[in-house]
Amino acid sequence: MRCVVTGAAGFIGSHLTDALLAKGHSVLGVDDLSTGRLKNLDDARKNKDFSFLEKSVVGLKPADISLGGVDWFFHLAGRADLVPSIVNPREYFEVNVDGTFDALECARALSVKRFIYTASSTCYGVPEVYPTPEAAPCSVRHPYGLTKMMGEELTLHWAQVYKMPALSLRLFNVYGPRSRTTGAYGAVFGVFLKQKLAGKPFTVVGDGKQTRDFTFVSDVADAFVATAASKVSGEIFNIGSGHTYSVSRLVELLGGPVVYVPKRPGEPDSTFADITRIRREVGWNPKISLEEGVGRMLAVIDDWRDAPLWEPNTIAEATRDWFKYLS
Numbered sequence: 001m002r003c004v005v006t007g008a009a010g011f012i013g014s015h016l017t018d019a020l021l022a023k024g025h026s027v028l029g030v031d032d033l034s035t036g037r038l039k040n041l042d043d044a045r046k047n048k049d050f051s052f053l054e055k056s057v058v059g060l061k062p063a064d065i066s067l068g069g070v071d072w073f074f075h076l077a078g079r080a081d082l083v084p085s086i087v088n089p090r091e092y093f094e095v096n097v098d099g100t101f102d103a104l105e106c107a108r109a110l111s112v113k114r115f116i117y118t119a120s121s122t123c124y125g126v127p128e129v130y131p132t133p134e135a136a137p138c139s140v141r142h143p144y145g146l147t148k149m150m151g152e153e154l155t156l157h158w159a160q161v162y163k164m165p166a167l168s169l170r171l172f173n174v175y176g177p178r179s180r181t182t183g184a185y186g187a188v189f190g191v192f193l194k195q196k197l198a199g200k201p202f203t204v205v206g207d208g209k210q211t212r213d214f215t216f217v218s219d220v221a222d223a224f225v226a227t228a229a230s231k232v233s234g235e236i237f238n239i240g241s242g243h244t245y246s247v248s249r250l251v252e253l254l255g256g257p258v259v260y261v262p263k264r265p266g267e268p269d270s271t272f273a274d275i276t277r278i279r280r281e282v283g284w285n286p287k288i289s290l291e292e293g294v295g296r297m298l299a300v301i302d303d304w305r306d307a308p309l310w311e312p313n314t315i316a317e318a319t320r321d322w323f324k325y326l327s
Helices: 011-022 082-087 089-109 143-161 188-197 217-229 247-254 276-281 290-299 312-318 320-326
Strands: 002-006 026-031 050-054 072-075 114-120 166-171 202-205 235-239 258-261
Touching: 002 011, 011 026, 011 217, 072 089, 072 217, 082 089, 082 143, 082 320, 089 114, 089 143, 114 143, 114 217, 143 166, 166 217, 188 202, 188 247, 202 247, 217 235, 235 276, 247 290, 258 312, 312 320
Parallel strands: 002 026, 002 072, 026 050, 072 114, 114 166, 166 235, 202 258
Antiparallel strands: none
């Protein structure tokens, strides 16, 4: 297949690009490199079936696409991280909403055979049901979750009105090599790995008993490929590990001392995807356990040597607006 991957130089996008190339597909990676890194595409750039376009998804046009037609269009470009979205909601709206609109219109003009949108499990807010099914009500708590949900609604609307063969994948707590190492306070794995390298205690939020559906990035990439190859359209699929793990268990696997920081308002005590639907309709199943995934992360821990070091005082400063607006 001829594939477009927006956000190809990002964490998940680069792994998806590698997975597609490994299966013999051709890929045009689109990324403005505002958060993505060309280094993530080192292997892909050695492949004759890969090409790269340095461009924002905002304003993307069919004339920008040089594949001579597109079969699968994967839209991963967007602004991530919860805390910065509270500080700068305009940027999140422009990239995550306007950018998704432009991606959809570009894909529609190209008559793609499949459009896959990257949604977020943050749309569920604090769920009432665990594991959480796709039918659970959405209750977003921050601009990041809102803009990702709006992008999903656009995608499903285009599937309904324009008969675009589109799907939305709600991702749960993705981790793995190449996850972002710079910028704002964000995902727990990057924070913990840098703290371990620096010999500092892990900053555990609350009491550490909260659980997360940590899902390894190679499983997520496989889910994108499997759903693109399916005949399902106009659906939402949860993408999770099939389990939920406590932050204390993660700390135990990483090994090191702990210091506790205040629990943030509006965060769920658990994230846990019900993946029955994608197992039934697509036949996808996650493969990587937390124990195996953590082992793979520790094997490349030096990748986080230049990452910012977060400590209780800097975390408090970075999350000040979170407590201000969401308490």
